[in-house]
Amino acid sequence: MSHKIKYFLSKNKIIRHFLLVFFFNFIFTILPLFPTFAFERNYDIQHIKLKLDFNEQKKSLSGEATISLVPLIEDFSFFQLHAKNMEIREVKFPDHAACSFSADSKKVSIQLPFSFSQKDTITIIISYYTVPEKGIYFNKADKNSPYRSGQIYSHSEPNDARYWFPCYDQPDDKLTSEIIATVPENHFLLSNGRLISERRNRTERTKTYHWRQDKPHSSYLISVAAGEYAEIKDRAGNLPLYYYVYKNQKNLAPNSFAKTAKMVEFFEKIFGYPYPWNKYAQIVVADYKAGGMEHTGATTLNDYTIHDKRAHLDRNSDDLVAHELAHQWFGNLVTCKDWSHLWLNEGFATYSEILFKEYDAGIEAAQYAIYEDQKFYSEMTDAKFHQPIVYRDYRDPEDMFNYIEYQKAGQVLQMLRHIIGDLLFFKSLKTYLSQYEFQSVETKNFTNIVEQIANKDLNYFFDQWLYHGGHPEFKITYQWEPDTKQVLLYVRQVQDDSLGLVPEVFCMPVEIEIIGQHKSISQQIFIDARNDTFAFSFASRPVNIRFDKDNYLLKKMDFIKSQDEWIYQLLNDKNVAARLNALTQLEEDTENSLATILAFERCLLNDPFWAVRREAAYLLIDYNRPQTKEALVKACADSHAKVRVAAINSLSNFYDKKYNPLFRKIAENDSSYKVISAALYALSHVEDEHSFDFFSKFIDMDSHNDIVRSAAFHSLYYLKDERSIPIAIRFASDTTQSNYRRTSALSLLKNVGVGNADVESLLIGLLSDSDRYVKKKAINILGSFKTEQSLSALKQLQETELSADIKRRLRISIEKIERGLGK
Ligand SMILES: [Zn+2]
Numbered sequence: 001m002s003h004k005i006k007y008f009l010s011k012n013k014i015i016r017h018f019l020l021v022f023f024f025n026f027i028f029t030i031l032p033l034f035p036t037f038a039f040e041r042n043y044d045i046q047h048i049k050l051k052l053d054f055n056e057q058k059k060s061l062s063g064e065a066t067i068s069l070v071p072l073i074e075d076f077s078f079f080q081l082h083a084k085n086m087e088i089r090e091v092k093f094p095d096h097a098a099c100s101f102s103a104d105s106k107k108v109s110i111q112l113p114f115s116f117s118q119k120d121t122i123t124i125i126i127s128y129y130t131v132p133e134k135g136i137y138f139n140k141a142d143k144n145s146p147y148r149s150g151q152i153y154s155h156s157e158p159n160d161a162r163y164w165f166p167c168y169d170q171p172d173d174k175l176t177s178e179i180i181a182t183v184p185e186n187h188f189l190l191s192n193g194r195l196i197s198e199r200r201n202r203t204e205r206t207k208t209y210h211w212r213q214d215k216p217h218s219s220y221l222i223s224v225a226a227g228e229y230a231e232i233k234d235r236a237g238n239l240p241l242y243y244y245v246y247k248n249q250k251n252l253a254p255n256s257f258a259k260t261a262k263m264v265e266f267f268e269k270i271f272g273y274p275y276p277w278n279k280y281a282q283i284v285v286a287d288y289k290a291g292g293m294e295h296t297g298a299t300t301l302n303d304y305t306i307h308d309k310r311a312h313l314d315r316n317s318d319d320l321v322a323h324e325l326a327h328q329w330f331g332n333l334v335t336c337k338d339w340s341h342l343w344l345n346e347g348f349a350t351y352s353e354i355l356f357k358e359y360d361a362g363i364e365a366a367q368y369a370i371y372e373d374q375k376f377y378s379e380m381t382d383a384k385f386h387q388p389i390v391y392r393d394y395r396d397p398e399d400m401f402n403y404i405e406y407q408k409a410g411q412v413l414q415m416l417r418h419i420i421g422d423l424l425f426f427k428s429l430k431t432y433l434s435q436y437e438f439q440s441v442e443t444k445n446f447t448n449i450v451e452q453i454a455n456k457d458l459n460y461f462f463d464q465w466l467y468h469g470g471h472p473e474f475k476i477t478y479q480w481e482p483d484t485k486q487v488l489l490y491v492r493q494v495q496d497d498s499l500g501l502v503p504e505v506f507c508m509p510v511e512i513e514i515i516g517q518h519k520s521i522s523q524q525i526f527i528d529a530r531n532d533t534f535a536f537s538f539a540s541r542p543v544n545i546r547f548d549k550d551n552y553l554l555k556k557m558d559f560i561k562s563q564d565e566w567i568y569q570l571l572n573d574k575n576v577a578a579r580l581n582a583l584t585q586l587e588e589d590t591e592n593s594l595a596t597i598l599a600f601e602r603c604l605l606n607d608p609f610w611a612v613r614r615e616a617a618y619l620l621i622d623y624n625r626p627q628t629k630e631a632l633v634k635a636c637a638d639s640h641a642k643v644r645v646a647a648i649n650s651l652s653n654f655y656d657k658k659y660n661p662l663f664r665k666i667a668e669n670d671s672s673y674k675v676i677s678a679a680l681y682a683l684s685h686v687e688d689e690h691s692f693d694f695f696s697k698f699i700d701m702d703s704h705n706d707i708v709r710s711a712a713f714h715s716l717y718y719l720k721d722e723r724s725i726p727i728a729i730r731f732a733s734d735t736t737q738s739n740y741r742r743t744s745a746l747s748l749l750k751n752v753g754v755g756n757a758d759v760e761s762l763l764i765g766l767l768s769d770s771d772r773y774v775k776k777k778a779i780n781i782l783g784s785f786k787t788e789q790s791l792s793a794l795k796q797l798q799e800t801e802l803s804a805d806i807k808r809r810l811r812i813s814i815e816k817i818e819r820g821l822g823k
Contacts, residue, residue, distance in 0.1 A: 039107065041168055043069040043079050045219075046121060049178040050165050052224070054152055059138040060131040065165050066094075068123045076122075077115045082162035082169040083108040083128065084135075090127040099124055108166055126166050135163030139227070139286050144738055147246035148286035150187065151227035153300055155289050156220045158339055158397035167219040172337045172440040174216035179224055182208045189226040190244060190283050192217070192296045213296060215277065216438050218335050223295030225283045232257070236264035239275050244283035245306055252306050256317035257282060259360065263325050266359050267352065272430025276333040276437070280325070291320050294327030294349070304705070311704035313641040313672040318360070319353045326352030334433055337440040339397035343389045343466075344441060346401070347409025354414065364576050364609045367551065370414060371577035373407040374554055377471075380407075386469025386501045390443050411554045412465045418552035419461065419509060420454040428453045460507045470495055470502030476559040480541045487514055487542060489534045491527060495556075505530050508553065513546040514538050515568075522549070544568045551577040563590045567599045579603070579612045587619050597623050601631040604647075610640035617646035621653050629654065636662065641672035648675065652682030660688055667694075673703040677711035684715035692721045699727055706741065713744040717751050725753050729762055732774070739773045746777040754784045764793045776809055783813030786820035 049066040067081070088108050091101040100111040108126065116122055139151035154164065162169040179191040185205045193213030200207050213222075230250040234241040234257070241264070243257045260282070268274050277297035288302035301324070305317045330348035350373070358366035380403040389409050394400050417425040428450045436445060447462045473495040480487050489512065497504040507528040514521050514536055525534050544565045547557065561569075563586065570582035583603070590596045597620070604616040617635050620628050635647035648666065651659055660683060667679035680698060683691065698712035716724045731737055731745035746766075753759035763785075766778035779797075782790045791814065798810045 039080055039082075041170070041173065042073050042076060043071055043168075045069045045168055045173050045175040047176045047178070048165070048167060048219070048222070050180070050222075052165075052179065052181040054136075054138070054181070054183070056138055056150060056152070058131065060129065061136060061164065062129045063127070063165055065126045065128070065167070066123060067126065067166070068121055070121050071116050071118050074117055075115045076117070076120075077112045078110070079112075080107050080109045081126075081166040082106070082159075083126075083166035084162040085133065086128045086130045086166065088126060088128050088166070090125075092125050092127075094123055094125060101126075106162075128166060130164065132163040135160040136224070137287075137289075142286065144736065145246065145248075145286070147228050147248065148303070150184070151225070151285050152183070153225040153227075153285045153288070154223050154295075155293050155300070156222065157293060158220060158400070161219045161222060165222075169219055170338065171218040171220060171335045174218055174335070174438055174440065176216050177213045177219075177222050178211065179222070180208065180210045181224060181226070182206045183226045186228055187226050188229045188231070188244065189224060190242075190281055190298050191224050192222060192277075192298050194278055217296040217332055218440070221294070221296045221332055223293070223298050223300060225285055225298070225300050227285065229283065234261055236261035236275070236280070239264060240279045242279065242281040244281065246284070246303070249306050252308055255307055255309060255312045256305050257321065259318060260321060260325065262360065263322050263356055266356060267326060267329065270355060270359075270426055270429075271329050271433060272426060273329060273333075273433040273437075275328065277328060280328065282321070282324075292324045294324040294331055296332050297328070299324040299327075307704045310671050311673055314674040314704070318356065322353045322356040323349045326356075329433055333438065334436045335440045337442045339394065339400045340390055340392045341442045342397075342400045342405045343409035343412075344443065344446060346405045347389070347413055350406045350410035351413040354410065367576040368609065368611050370411070370551065371580060373410055374551075374577070377403055377407045377411065377554065378556065381471070386499075388469045388501075389466045408554065415465070415508075415552055415554065416450065416458075416461065418550065419458075420450070420456065424450075424454045464503045464506050468501065468503050471554050471556065472506035472508075473556040474547070474558065476547055476557065478542075478545055480538065482541075485537060485539050487536045487538045487545070489525075489536070489545070489547075491532045491534065491547075493527075493530045510547065510553065511549045512536070513549045514542050515544045515546070516540045516542055544572075546573065546575075546578065549575065549578075551575050557581075561585070563593065563595060566590075567595060570599055570603055576609050576612060579607065579609075580615055583612070583615050583619060591622075597625065597628060601628060604631050604635050610638070610643050613638060613640070613643045614646045617643060617650050621650040624654060629656075633659075633662065636666060641670075641675050644670065644672065644675045645678040648678040648682050652685045655685050657686045657688060660686060660690075664690070664694060667698070673707050676701075676703075677707045680708070680711035680715050684718045687719055691715075691719055692723055695719065696724070696727060699731075706738075709741065710744065713748055717748050720752055722752050722756075724748055725756060725759060728753065729758060732766070733762055735769070735771075739771045742771070742774050743777050746774070746781060750781045750784070754781070760785055760787065760790060764790065767793055767797050772803070772806065776806060779806065779809045779813050783816040786817050788821070791817045791821070 045067060047068045051064040053062045055061065083103060085105050086103065088101060088103040091099040091110055093099060102109050110124065135156050136152065136154050139148060142148040159169050161167050177192060181189055183189050183206065185200060185207050189209040191211035193211050196210040196212050198207060198209055228247060229244040230247045232243040232250065232253050234243065241260050243253045245253045264275055264280065279297050281298045282301055284301050284303040284306055286303050288300060292299055292301040301320065305320055307315060326349045327345060331345035336342050336344040354366055354369045357369050387404055389404055389412065431453060432446055432449045435449065443466060451458050472493050475492045475494050476490065478487055478489045493505055495502050505528060509524050509526050512523050512525055516538065517540060521536065521538065523536060547559060566582045566586045570579055570586065573579050586596045586599065600616045600620050604613055604620060607613045607616065613635065617632065620632060629651065632647045632651045636644055636651065638644050638647065648663065663679040663682045667676050670676055680695065683694065695712050695715040698708055701708045703709065728745040728748040732742050732749065749759050763778045763782050766774055769775045769778065779794065782794060794810055794814050798814065801807050801810060
């Protein structure tokens with residue numbers, strides 16, 4: 001696609017144009033405006049230039065969209081653009097000649113004064129005003145974080161660009177774009193592409209930013225994000241990287257973004273295609289509707305991802321950062337043609353998270369990530385409704401953004417990689433990217449390339465995994481025949497195929513490993529029947545059989561094995577998923593067996609991978625045995641914070657006072673916020689004479705997402721100690737605190753403050769609080785006071801309150817007091 005802009009019309013056409021404007025205006029006033037017909041794209045947009053003027057107070061914007069397009073048909077004189085709930089003020093040509101148009105709540109229809117051909121490039125300018133319901137978001141003021149206030153940012157995917165600019169709002173047209181927008185002088189505005197200019201308007205005390213995206217992309221990727229930011233510069237080779245975070249969080253940015261350069265270099269290498277855009281910027285915004293959005297070269301992320309060094313022990317931003325970065329190739333450079341092929345964006349980005357994990361954190365971390373995606377899919381999947389990955393019958397494109405297009409599709413790529421091997425898999429990605437760069441694609445564009453590169457008919461694979469729903473459900477048994485020295489493996493597929501949505505048979509190669517006391521064999525079988533039996537020569541009774549030993553298959557598996565075999569698998573299997581599955585099976589089949597408990601304890605203390613140790617810690621919660629408790633005490637000092645959290649949880653379940661000194665030591669010394677919170681929750685199980693003083697120490701500790709303070713409030717709540725009242729009053733009355741903290745404090749007062757005069761006067765004061773959650777909570781608690789004073793305060797509010805929800809609460813509390821007072 002060419003993305004050079006030609007301006008408007010040849011000279012003789014301009015003359016004709018003037019003659020015709022009058023004629024068309026005439027026709028438009030007397031004829032029924034436009035015949036109704038389905039929206040059909042008969043043009044190819046080349047470029048869009050948006051001049052945006054935001055009104056933060058009104059949450060509105062006035063815009064001017066200059067759109068250049070080339071007809072896709074001969075005799076082109078009429079076209080339509082998506083424009084949702086816009087007041088279209090004017091449509092004109094660059095020479096100011098007006099153009100006829102009509103607009104409804106969904107689109108603007110433009111009638112050109114004469115016909116154009118496919119050789120022409122037409123430019124029109126649309127002036128509009130809108131109060132966008134979606135697409136652009138004006139962030140509300142946040143008294144706790146001045147930097148969150150006044151942000152303006154966009155989120156258009158899948159089809160919300162039409163709410164903030166007129167456009168062709170589907171992913172199958174690519175165009176270059178420009179944004180010119182003005183923000184307060186202390187704000188920064190990020191958009192796609194190159195910064196052409198940044199102009200200070202001294203008298204208005206504003207700044208005007210002009211950004212230009214020179215390589216074509218789809219309209220849903222056009223972005224703005226503005227607010228008060230600190231800029232951090234970085235590089236990946238020659239590529240400039242930028243991170244925009246709040247000014248008070250500049251030192252925290254590396255916790256989330258430090259690996260970006262490593263990711264860029266890794267993806268460039270593994271995808272076989274250089275990073276496609278001129279820069280890569282990441283900016284955080286408050287209350288974003290997603291974790292992140294991969295705007296071309298300018299990803300927007302939820303500010304929740306920023307965290308300090310201590311929180312870094314509990315979480316990281318790697319998956320999110322890798323996902324949005326991988327979209328710069330899969331999604332932005334090569335884009336799904338319509339949302340039925342969404343997996344070409346989301347499945348690839350999701351699988352790229354695992355690719356980076358394998359590279360950065362090692363094979364076990366990747367195995368665990370695969371296990372987690374498989375598990376997430378299994379938990380979400382609904383046997384009655386098996387939607388295929390390539391799915392046309394969605395009601396709203398928004399519905400496509402689900403576990404099928406993300407986790408399942410990612411797993412399909414993982415299976416494909418396993419089947420054709422790394423060399424051919426990555427060669428296919430490279431060929432796909434270079435063949436379809438800056439284009440929109442559908443599934444067969446990808447699958448054809450894979451088949452060519454692999455030189456293999458993979459129709460069976462793509463058909464069952466992409467065009468059918470579900471997954472194989474295996475029932476597997478085996479027996480060893482001492483006479484013939486053979487292992488007979490019986491593999492049945494039992495998935496419900498009655499509705500025709502799920503394949504009767506999933507065909508696939510599967511790696512089998514038979515493990516004996518002294519010798520093991522590995523062999524690949526190919527499954528292509530609903531019932532199959534496979535025979536293997538094997539001299540002795542196996543100690544375990546691994547079906548799908550690398551766990552590459554998305555499947556449900558019911559493999560009948562003995563307790564010994566599961567224990568062997570738990571303590572020896574090289575694959576994290578196999579060990580986790582062994583834990584689950586042992587818990588289901590042989591709960592309370594000493595051998596199982598011993599195996600869990602060994603696993604808790606010795607497994608090389610933290611997630612397996614963590615799972616063992618959770619499963620040991622029910623075993624009230626001195627040795628189990630000893631193992632859990634040891635695990636409270638595990639090197640991984642998540643294992644420590646699980647061990648503390650399980651240990652606290654024994655409600656034994658003797659662990660309180662341990663929990664207190666952990667709360668005071670551990671560096672992980674989650675571990676500290678877990679210790680506080682644990683301490684709330686069995687109180688002692690130190691409890692109040694100890695919990696109140698943590699009430700002022702700041703932590704990511706406020707988890708430590710929440711745990712302290714929770715613990716004080718269960719303590720029911722009246723000494724908590726002044727603490728709770730301090731938080732509830734402080735309007736600079738978040739409503740979450742204030743309502744937590746109020747919950748505490750409900751527990752210990754009813755009847756207290758100071759609490760009552762605080763609550764009466766809060767009836768006029770500007771925060772509705774605080775106000776509702778105060779009304780609710782006052783209902784327990786049963787005093788004339790509370791009753792009259794509530795009745796007074798009842799006379800002026802407008803919100804139906806709050807009125808309902810008032811009624812309930814008033815009735816409650818009246819009953820209490822015997823009225
Ligand atoms: Zn994504």
